[in-house]
Amino acid sequence: MNRWIPRRASLALAGTVLVCVSLGAQAPVAPNTSERSGQAAVAPATGEPSSAAPGAEPPKAPPPAAGADPWAALGLPPAGSSGGSAAAATGGDDPWGFAEETHEETWADILRPQVQDLAITTAFFVFALVSFFRKSKPLKYAALAISVGYLGVTKSTLISVTDIFRLVHFDFPQVKYSLAWYLIAGFTVLTTLLFGRLYCGRICAFGALTQLLDAVVPTRIRWEPSAKVERYAGYIKYGMLFGVVGYYAATDHFTIYRYVEPFWMYTRQGSVVLWTMLGTLLLATLVVRNLYCRFLCPVGAALGLISQVTTVFRIKRWSECRTCKICERTCEWGAIRGPQIVRSECVRCDDCERVYADEKKCVHWIVVHRKAKNLPVGAKVGV
Ligand code: SF4
Numbered sequence: 450m451n452r453w454i455p456r457r458a459s460l461a462l463a464g465t466v467l468v469c470v471s472l473g474a475q476a477p478v479a480p481n482t483s484e485r486s487g488q489a490a491v492a493p494a495t496g497e498p499s500s501a502a503p504g505a506e507p508p509k510a511p512p513p514a515a516g517a518d519p520w521a522a523l524g525l526p527p528a529g530s531s532g533g534s535a536a537a538a539t540g541g542d543d544p545w546g547f548a549e550e551t552h553e554e555t556w557a558d559i560l561r562p563q564v565q566d567l568a569i570t571t572a573f574f575v576f577a578l579v580s581f582f583r584k585s586k587p588l589k590y591a592a593l594a595i596s597v598g599y600l601g602v603t604k605s606t607l608i609s610v611t612d613i614f615r616l617v618h619f620d621f622p623q624v625k626y627s628l629a630w631y632l633i634a635g636f637t638v639l640t641t642l643l644f645g646r647l648y649c650g651r652i653c654a655f656g657a658l659t660q661l662l663d664a665v666v667p668t669r670i671r672w673e674p675s676a677k678v679e680r681y682a683g684y685i686k687y688g689m690l691f692g693v694v695g696y697y698a699a700t701d702h703f704t705i706y707r708y709v710e711p712f713w714m715y716t717r718q719g720s721v722v723l724w725t726m727l728g729t730l731l732l733a734t735l736v737v738r739n740l741y742c743r744f745l746c747p748v749g750a751a752l753g754l755i756s757q758v759t760t761v762f763r764i765k766r767w768s769e770c771r772t773c774k775i776c777e778r779t780c781e782w783g784a785i786r787g788p789q790i791v792r793s794e795c796v797r798c799d800d801c802e803r804v805y806a807d808e809k810k811c812v813h814w815i816v817v818h819r820k821a822k823n824l825p826v827g828a829k830v831g832v
């Protein structure tokens with residue numbers, strides 16, 4: 450490895466951290482926008498979360514002014530009321546009794562605006578799971594494209610560090626108005642427990658975009674960090690996670706999320722400076738693949754921690770993996786180190802699993818077939 454390469458890596462990473470910080474510093478919108486109306490609800494250009502949809506409310510809003518109703522501020526019925534019949538219940542403002550005709554909110558009213566989004570999101574998750582279980586490369590890229598098109602461009606809904614903030618005050622959106630948010634969050638948690646960072650490998654619209662970029666960028670402009678750089682740079686994202694959540698817990702400054710996430714890009718609301726910074730991040734990603742996901746993303750770090758502890762269905766390893774390096778070279782996420790798969794880094798992209806299944810490439814199968822034919826099995830077979 451040339452001596453200049455680590456320096457180049459350090460510069461690229463330092464530059465990218467700077468870019469992310471700058472991107473976040475001016476991000477105008479909250480990235481995660483669960484909806485009540487079925488349409489993406491984005492925050493106003495101030496960077497504060499939208500109050501138009503309960504699913505988009507901040508994890509902990511600042512205390513309301515004296516006399517103000519916090520529920521009304523979130524677009525919900527006033528405190529102490531029971532939905533649409535609140536006016537009827539008060540009676541004082543309705544001497545003619547018109548309130549009796551006030552429409553009671555039904556489950557049909559609640560579900561109608563959400564049903565299309567729930568159906569499309571569910572269909573996408575099913576498709577992503579089918580692509581995962583079939584280990585199909587074309588289906589995987591189709592899922593990535595749908596993620597960018599639907600979860601990204603259309604909905605602008607990604608799991609964000611703001612969702613982790615919610616754990617600090619245990620402050621979650623109202624279930625019945627935020628079914629899509631619960632669907633995405635539930636799917637993410639469940640699949641992470643079962644398979645690891647499947648969300649990163651297939652669902653997240655930013656990770657999907659960088660993976661699609663990766664597929665078209667010529668490999669000659671790539672720079673692969675050494676195992677040592679990879680390992681140490683991978684810790685940055687944990688620093689980001691604990692730093693930003695700790696800062697939020699100490700200060701309640703929700704908008705700190707803007708300093709660490711570029712997900713605002715899907716809202717297409719950014720200043721010239723923001724877009725310039727984002728362009729720089731994406732340019733750096735052309736050289737160091739999946740740069741943000743591998744080294745900087747706090748959400749990826751949180752999912753990585755869960756994966757490291759709990760992944761139920763793990764990727765198989767053969768005894769031959771101790772010496773064979775084919776999969777290690779195949780993994781674009783730096784998640785295979787010798788015989789081990791680092792579960793916190795693996796995004797279940799299937800690349801290595803396709804190698805394991807290839808009976809002409811995988812040393813394990815070559816050995817099995819040679820043994821079956823009573824042929825000598827050399828120590829260097831296929832390595
Ligand atoms: S690491 Fe972050 S940006 Fe990358 S795919 Fe995972 S959640 Fe998305």
Ligand code: SF4
Pocket residue numbers: 764779780781782783784785790794795796797798799800801802
């Ligand atoms: S190649 Fe294998 S170890 Fe690497 S990220 Fe993909 S599934 Fe995980």
